[in-house]
Amino acid sequence: MPKSNVVLVSVDSNSILKGARYFKNLFRQLVDEYNLSSFVDVLETGSFGVYRDGVIVAIYPEEVYYEVKNPDDVKKIVEEHLLKGRRAKELELDSALFTDKISVEAKKVSEETRVVLRNAGVIDPTNIDEYIARDGYMALAKVLNEMKPVEVVEIVKESGLRGRGGAGFPTGLKWEFTMKTEADQKYVICNADEGEPGTFKDRLIMEGDPHALIEAMTIAGYAVGATKGYIYIRGEYYGSVQNIQKAIEDAYEYGLLGENILGSGFTFHLAVRLGAGAYICGEETALMESIEGKAGRPRLKPPYPPVSGLYSKPTVINNVETFVNVPQIILKGADWFKSIGTENSPGTKVFSLCGNIVNRGIVEAPMGTTIRDLVYKYGGGIANGKELKMIQTGGTAGTFVGPDKLDTPLDFDSMKNYGVSLGSGVILVIDEDNCAVDVLKKAMEFFEHESCGKCTPCREGTKMLVRMLDEISKGRGKEEYIDAMKNIASTMLDSSFCGLGQSIPIPLNSMLDNFKEEFLAHINAKESPCGICKFEKPKKKLVRR
Amino acid sequence: MEKSVCKEHEKLYRELDEFIQEVEGDSSALIEVLHKAQQIFGHLPIEVQEHIAEKLNIPVSKVFGVVTFYSLFTMKPRGKYQIKICLGTACYVKGADKLMDRFKEELEIEEGEVTKDGLFSLHAVRCLGACSMAPVVMIGESDFYGRVTPDEVPKIIRNYKNRGGK
Ligand SMILES: Cc1cc2nc3c(=O)[nH]c(=O)nc-3n(C[C@H](O)[C@H](O)[C@H](O)COP(=O)(O)O)c2cc1C
């Protein structure tokens, strides 16, 4: 007998972040609790094409749309609509919204070029069969049956794929070095630490398409001769951990992980390791220390991981997004991959759009897409009719640029050619209501907090930068501070132990250069020019002197 | 080592020991064990660290070094409901600092403190990877609140108060 009600929960890649999957489970649980399960079905569906603050839920046959923001909303809908048969008015959305919008949204999605996100929001990520139905594990089968490891390395090299974790190192080369190093044991690691504020793409990829990552890592293992892999996930990403763990179990059950995969004689084991809240553990050698059960402080390089990585064995480490490109490259070829994006940066990039922008979320676009397209075409422009003030590209360690840089195409060369970094693909939009001094101070406070303390230039340098910015924000700054800060940053660039300290000049200098007037305005004013910084009187002692 | 622990604690230690046995022999297991221990005990007091050091046969100083390095580990008890406010950049430009102020005001505690009834504690955390919902508040391990305004704060607190100690 068909059930009388169907609850459709929109579980597309952006809704997952808003708790879509959690809400869906809660619907099921409550439907059970109220003994409604023989009348009501709870199903997942893709995007309804309307973005709201909450998760959108439709109830058929009435065709009522609700917006769910928290567990109480779910409860209300179950109790009111499903149990008592009356609409939960406060949560209801105007259904006219949907008939108009769906077409617009469908067009937007088709304009997106999806390689990495091709399955996210399309398949049920907890169901391995759905992944397999969309050519899942085909690349692995092809590699194991038809290709020698060296051929796999060749095609990845040929494709021009470069690391999506920030540095843009050619992935094929990394694999080649690891393949060529002789050792009794090698490892493959996926860097899913994703600590860069503003970045949330890896989380969505893992939650939306976990098997693509597992497949890619297994291919990497075969290519370089590794039999063991680890996925290092941020401890805060509870949802991702569960999804990935379930996916790994399913892959083992299907013989796609473990001994003698698909009868090829190749063995690969995969396990999850949890971070514990330290940004520095995203740095590859610190991450390895952490997997080894130690405090995550970076190691001296060289030797690099392909020579001596985890437990001093040759190790391939790549970002989530980097890996997920690989199965498609194997299936469709290096030339296909090179046909997307720009010459030096083939393929797509998953951008995280955030800050004061209308459509916040992730979008996959070809390398070389301009900031303008990301902000206005995909992002829908600046929120609340405000003026655009600046954009931070690339993450907290990325560049602050003004509206004059909107037409910069973003790829791995844009730092060199335009002084705009791609980094991890963050587009943080900052509107006129924010103050340059205040924003930079927050960014430097982040680094001060996350500095691991191993080396002096970074540990002390970040402290000094924060202190000077704090003085400026309180109306006690001096013009010399601007040069002094740049000096500190350049010392940090030259002498810091790892990429955290070394990258600080990028945000600092770009902000000081592009928004210098605002800093001077703070320094030369009697009263706070922006109203965000609260000026304080000079300390009493100083006045007396 | 003889410890005078009550029945309740004995059970908790037993649960921890079972987990340690599962990962036996894995020299990298320390962080996994600490995650588990914190899940069981709520925090990692020095006695628990000593216990782990003994079981894994490593110096207590190493355990202590790891516990203090990672911000997810805590030696102080936290509230039953840990309120984590993201102060990452994307949340900051969306007014996360005002949310923090409101929570402090409503709960009458400072950041890092626990309310007298033990129900809530307040924490500033870094980017939670949910920037499209900024500003973001996470309560416990799974309750996400996105695009929160300061005026919603009392309601959120009330929700958990109503659940009480359950
Ligand atoms: C301070 C610091 C933090 C980093 N955080 C991350 C991170 O969260 N995720 C990531 O993939 N790479 C991160 N990296 C880059 C890694 O060290 C490494 O370059 C990357 O994992 C290599 O993978 P890819 O070649 O696929 O990009 C970080 C680097 C530094 C210096």
Ligand code: SF4
């Ligand atoms: S640069 Fe900073 S984060 Fe890197 S090792 Fe030195 S103190 Fe640690």
Ligand code: FES
């Ligand atoms: S931050 Fe703008 S006046 Fe200070």
Ligand code: FES
């Ligand atoms: S900055 Fe708050 S979730 Fe990313």
